[in-house]
Amino acid sequence: MRGVPVGAPVTVGPAAHDGTTIAFRPDAGIFETTACSxxxxxxxxxxxxxxxxxxxxxxxxxxxxxxxxxxxxRFPDGVRDFVAALEVEAGAGLGPDVIGFEREDPRMAGAMEVALAWGGLSGVRVRGFVNSRRTPEGGTHVDGFRDGVTAAITSYAPGLAPSRVDELLTAVVSVKLAQPEFLGATRGLLGNTEVRVCVAEAVREHLCAWFEAHPERAAEVVRRIGRGGEPD
Structure with missing residues (x-):
């Protein structure tokens, strides 16, 4: 531990607002850089x-x-706004819709928020987050998302190869968990086995319901996947 206190905490009077303000100067002996970007x-x-x-x-x-x-x-639509921003930043036009939902599930002691869109650029852009922290290596929440998308798409379009299901896909999979379990020292890979089942089930159910409610847009999604984003 570095540094010594210059004095004990003292009461200086009433505050105008609730909250805590912390002021500090980075210690060059601890931080690689002391300049904030x-x-x-x-x-x-x-x-x-x-x-x-x-x-x-x-x-x-x-x-x-x-x-x-x-x-x-401030983003009122949460991860739906996130997916829309990722599509724009990638240079893709948005697909038929940004599809999203939220769900709590006691089986995983937490909640999920998922959004996805089939855009206009080839490739897959799926980002996973646990308690607002990026998991660059993925994990059970991302695996469950892929399971759910594959189950929904292949159920709607049985002739579509499962390997093509996530073609053109941009998605954000965010879970908030009471007890996340990570694999590896970098905390970049979620390991909670129950999360995979819960996310897969929720994604499949929501996408199947969306396909049924929006048949014309669902057909367009399947056409876009089938042709890999190439024009008709």
Missing amino acids: FAVLAERFRQVAFLNRELVISLTDERPADGPRVVRF
Whole structure:
């Protein structure tokens, strides 16, 4: 532990707002860099705002000589907005719809929020998150998502090869768990076995219901997958 307190906490009077303010200077003996990157912080705060729809985050950088830089993040549609942003950033036009849902499931002691779209660029862009933290190696939540999508699509279009189901797919799979279990030292791979079953079931049920309610758009999704995004 480094540093010593300059004094004991003292009461200075009533506060105008609730909350806690922490001020500190990074210790060069601990941190690789002591300069905060506005771009890095802004991107992380933006991501957190996508994953928590009720959250509003403001970031102010008072260092610029020509005045403070301020950004504010709020995304009322949560991960649906996240998927739409990923599609735009990838240069793809949105597919027929951004499809999304939320569900709590006591079997995994948590909740899930999922959104997906079949866009216009080849490849697969699926991002997984656990408690608002990225899991770059995936895990049972991402595996369950793929299981559910495959089951729904192949049920709707039996002639479609399962290997093509996630072609053109952009998705965000976010789970909030009371007791997440990670595999490996980097916490980049979720290991909770019950999560796979719960997410797969929810995705399959929601997509099957969406296909039934929107047959014309569902047919367009299948056509896009079948032709790999190439024009008719």
